[in-house]
Amino acid sequence: MLKIDPSRCSNSQNACFLTELVRDCTFKVERIYDFRGGKRLNVLKNLVGILDKVEKPSRYIGNEYNSVKKRADMRMCMIFPDLYDVGMSHFGVKILYDIINRSNFASCERSYLPWFDMQSAMVENDVPLYSYESYTPINEFDIVGFTLQYEMAYPNVLRAMRLGRIPSKREERDDGDPIIIAGGPCAFNPAPMEKFMDAFLLGDGEEAIIEILKAVKEGVNRKDKLKKLSTINGVYVPDYNFKVEKRLIADMKKEWAPIDQVLPYTEIVHDRGVIEIMRGCTNGCRFCQAGMIYRPVRERSDTEIFELSSEILKSTGYEELGLLSLSSADHSQIKGTVSLLKEFKDTSLSIPSTRANAFTVELARAINTVRKSGITIAPEAGTQRLRDVINKGITEDDIFGAAKLAIENGWKRIKLYFMIGLPTENDEDVQSIGKMVEKIKKMGFFEVAATVGVFVPKAHTPFQFDPQIMPDEAFRRIKLINWARKFAKLNFTDPRKALIEGVLSRGGKEIGNVIEKAEINDLIFADWDERFTPDKWMELFDDEKIDLEKLMGLKDVKTNFPWDFVDSGISKGYLWMEHQKAISGELTADCRNGCTGCGVCPQFGVDNVIQSEILK
Amino acid sequence: MKYIVHYKRYGLLRYLSNHENMRMVERILRRTSVPFKMTEGFHERMKLSFGQALPTGVIDRAGIFLISTDQLLDDEFLRTANALSPAGFEMFEIEKMKDDFNIGQAIAGYTFKLIFLKEPSLQDGWKAEKFGKIWIVSFTNEFNSPSPRPNDFGQFLTLRDRVIFRGLR
Numbered sequence: 059m060l061k062i063d064p065s066r067c068s069n070s071q072n073a074c075f076l077t078e079l080v081r082d083c084t085f086k087v088e089r090i091y092d093f094r095g096g097k098r099l100n101v102l103k104n105l106v107g108i109l110d111k112v113e114k115p116s117r118y119i120g121n122e123y124n125s126v127k128k129r130a131d132m133r134m135c136m137i138f139p140d141l142y143d144v145g146m147s148h149f150g151v152k153i154l155y156d157i158i159n160r161s162n163f164a165s166c167e168r169s170y171l172p173w174f175d176m177q178s179a180m181v182e183n184d185v186p187l188y189s190y191e192s193y194t195p196i197n198e199f200d201i202v203g204f205t206l207q208y209e210m211a212y213p214n215v216l217r218a219m220r221l222g223r224i225p226s227k228r229e230e231r232d233d234g235d236p237i238i239i240a241g242g243p244c245a246f247n248p249a250p251m252e253k254f255m256d257a258f259l260l261g262d263g264e265e266a267i268i269e270i271l272k273a274v275k276e277g278v279n280r281k282d283k284l285k286k287l288s289t290i291n292g293v294y295v296p297d298y299n300f301k302v303e304k305r306l307i308a309d310m311k312k313e314w315a316p317i318d319q320v321l322p323y324t325e326i327v328h329d330r331g332v333i334e335i336m337r338g339c340t341n342g343c344r345f346c347q348a349g350m351i352y353r354p355v356r357e358r359s360d361t362e363i364f365e366l367s368s369e370i371l372k373s374t375g376y377e378e379l380g381l382l383s384l385s386s387a388d389h390s391q392i393k394g395t396v397s398l399l400k401e402f403k404d405t406s407l408s409i410p411s412t413r414a415n416a417f418t419v420e421l422a423r424a425i426n427t428v429r430k431s432g433i434t435i436a437p438e439a440g441t442q443r444l445r446d447v448i449n450k451g452i453t454e455d456d457i458f459g460a461a462k463l464a465i466e467n468g469w470k471r472i473k474l475y476f477m478i479g480l481p482t483e484n485d486e487d488v489q490s491i492g493k494m495v496e497k498i499k500k501m502g503f504f505e506v507a508a509t510v511g512v513f514v515p516k517a518h519t520p521f522q523f524d525p526q527i528m529p530d531e532a533f534r535r536i537k538l539i540n541w542a543r544k545f546a547k548l549n550f551t552d553p554r555k556a557l558i559e560g561v562l563s564r565g566g567k568e569i570g571n572v573i574e575k576a577e578i579n580d581l582i583f584a585d586w587d588e589r590f591t592p593d594k595w596m597e598l599f600d601d602e603k604i605d606l607e608k609l610m611g612l613k614d615v616k617t618n619f620p621w622d623f624v625d626s627g628i629s630k631g632y633l634w635m636e637h638q639k640a641i642s643g644e645l646t647a648d649c650r651n652g653c654t655g656c657g658v659c660p661q662f663g664v665d666n667v668i669q670s671e672i673l674k
Numbered sequence: 675m676k677y678i679v680h681y682k683r684y685g686l687l688r689y690l691s692n693h694e695n696m697r698m699v700e701r702i703l704r705r706t707s708v709p710f711k712m713t714e715g716f717h718e719r720m721k722l723s724f725g726q727a728l729p730t731g732v733i734d735r736a737g738i739f740l741i742s743t744d745q746l747l748d749d750e751f752l753r754t755a756n757a758l759s760p761a762g763f764e765m766f767e768i769e770k771m772k773d774d775f776n777i778g779q780a781i782a783g784y785t786f787k788l789i790f791l792k793e794p795s796l797q798d799g800w801k802a803e804k805f806g807k808i809w810i811v812s813f814t815n816e817f818n819s820p821s822p823r824p825n826d827f828g829q830f831l832t833l834r835d836r837v838i839f840r841g842l843r
Contacts, residue, residue, distance in 0.1 A: 106686075110731050110824045115689035123701075123760040321701060321760075323687075323694045375701030375758075377719075404704075404718050 120190030130165035156316035196222035206244035209562035249620035253570035261304030330378035390670035440490030492542030512556035520636035554592035627658035687762035731824035
């Protein structure tokens with residue numbers, strides 16, 4: 059407790075101080091944006107009373123630099139169903155936020171799911187979930203959009219609706235409630251969340267989002283709005299349309315890149331300026347859902363990346379710039395891009411998602427900003443046979459060549475990513491992970507860290523037909539690698555978490571009941587280790603009579619999947635063919651080197667946008 | 675050239691931690707495009723020193739930081755920087771300092787004010803002055819002695835009001 063020396067007390071200057079006090083203690087933002095009556099004032103007034111009592115209050119205050127306060131006829135709130143620290147790093151929200159706020163008829167605000175302490179305080183103090191721009195309760199918006207980036211966040215979505223006083227089931231909502239829409243990769247299997255969503259946007263949102271806002275604006279009532287939404291390409295409205303093709307933009311227009319990126323006060327997961335250098339991936343890794351559903355590849359040119367990056371850094375003041383893509387080292391102009399971006403003084407570059415080969419190390423050396431303490435490569439599997447099954451496209455020589463080059467260039471720590479439970483995996487494949495870790499350690503690294511995840515087959519991939527190993531088997535396989543702990547720090551993701559993720563990702567409409575009960579039972583933030591309670595999930599699966607063995611089991615081309623009506627552009631036949639090639643260990647080449655016949659380009663009348671090809 | 679900049683941090687920004695405040699200031703300064711001096715080393719950072727850290731939740735009307743640059747800075751710089759700042763952060767004075775100025779040695783202490791919404795019951799010797807519907811207690815703390823935290827004394831608001839320097843700067 060502070061002890062105050064009474065002799066230091068003074069009342070002088072208090073009188074003139076008062077007028078300034080009123081100004082400095084008042085929250086100005088709410089006055090400016092209180093354009094719909096007094097409700098915003100109440101949210102903010104109550105909010106101020108509780109921020110002193112919660113952990114990291116800065117994650118709840120909004121009012122960030124570059125956030126947009128705009129009056130508009132149509133108001134949308136984008137919600138990332140996780141903590142602010144995670145959600146603020148998500149690039150998709152930045153893109154749509156920017157596009158909507160530059161439109162002449164709509165505004166976009168943001169919200170996130172508060173942590174438990176804040177949720178309790180909000181409920182106790184009658185504060186509904188609110189937007190971070192105008193402190194408007196989310197149920198006052200015309201549209202509320204959720205991004206579904208990972209399945210474990212499904213209960214979070216329902217909690218956000220509960221905190222926002224929006225009925226979670228679509229059948230319970232009426233004309234006074236917002237239209238609830240979801241997008242993101244998980245939306246490609248809409249079934250588990252169908253009970254709760256009015257509509258899903260599948261694929262690229264840059265053009266579709268404006269059409270969605272217009273449809274909702276023009277709709278005279280809820281039914282009419284949903285009917286209009288169902289006519290938009292890429293939008294699935296349950297009960298209104300029964301087949302949907304993903305939305306695709308042929309090219310990434312420069313004006314779609316968000317420049318004035320909102321700056322968080324609190325430290326977030328990826329606290330840096332972001333430029334998306336490429337969308338889609340041509341590698342054809344068979345386990346990768348993003349690589350399948352975001353085809354084809356669309357690269358930005360090196361000069362455009364430079365110009366946009368310059369504007370982003372100027373607008374934000376960020377000291378780090380991240381080049382975003384699914385596989386940055388594959389960008390045809392990556393070397394030129396990096397040398398252009400090195401012109402930015404006092405700015406470091408980060409290039410995540412690179413491949414496990416020597417070029418990755420060369421890139422890291424070229425940007426010269428990766429701390430020599432750590433480099434990351436992802437072999438994914440321990441044997442070449444299994445890497446061929448998953449079509450990873452890298453050899454043992456690539457991996458050890460990259461490690462050798464890394465150590466020659468001063469890296470002392472290396473991080474490796476692997477998966478167990480991949481299709482056709484045998485014990486030798488698993489043990490080889492340990493052998494690879496041992497060999498890399500013996501190359502002279504001070505520290506080797508290996509993260510080993512349990513493979514979860516995803517919808518719209520060639521492995522959607524494959525079984526997922528159950529936790530008991532996963533624990534057995536983990537024991538086969540445990541001996542390698544003397545060479546590396548081994549981190550295993552919890553196999554029970556993988557099982558739950560598998561159920562949520564490949565389940566059907568029946569999973570909606572599980573999600574609903576999970577939220578009621580407080581199984582939110584399930585992806586956070588400290589909040590993960592697998593036994594409660596298993597009880598829910600039992601209660602709802604979910605046949606886990608069947609759901610996780612082997613399927614074939616005749617299986618009716620809950621997502622069959624969603625057309626990603628890649629036919630089920632192609633996925634089945636890729637599945638069979640996987641079983642026989644046959645590789646499929648990178649489609650930059652020739653079409654592999656997946657069908658996306660002809661269906662949408664597009665082609666890969668490869669900048670080096672354009673220059674030719 | 676070394677400059678000290680005086681700033682206020684109020685409204686919702688009182689909920690920033692000291693670390694968050696420092697990062698926000700650095701990014702505001704980077705947005706001005708003024709070539710401030712950087713630290714040396716692998717990860718260059720802006721050479722930036724702050725006064726005493728404040729607990730989260732305290733309104734700061736006496737914040738200062740020290741920066742170095744070869745560029746001449748004046749009130750125009752403040753206008754530019756304030757235009758690039760979020761609501762609730764305001765730089766209101768800039769002073770050019772001698773090269774040997776040291777922020778830690780220059781600050782003698784701070785004046786704090788505690789705002790109460792009802793008459794506080796105070797220890798002997800404390801003075802609370804009533805203004806309309808509020809009571810204010812003012813006191814000074816020596817540099818680097820603990821700052822009052824929100825609700826330490828049942829106060830409604832806590833303000834760091836003034837920085838006190840040692841003699842002439």
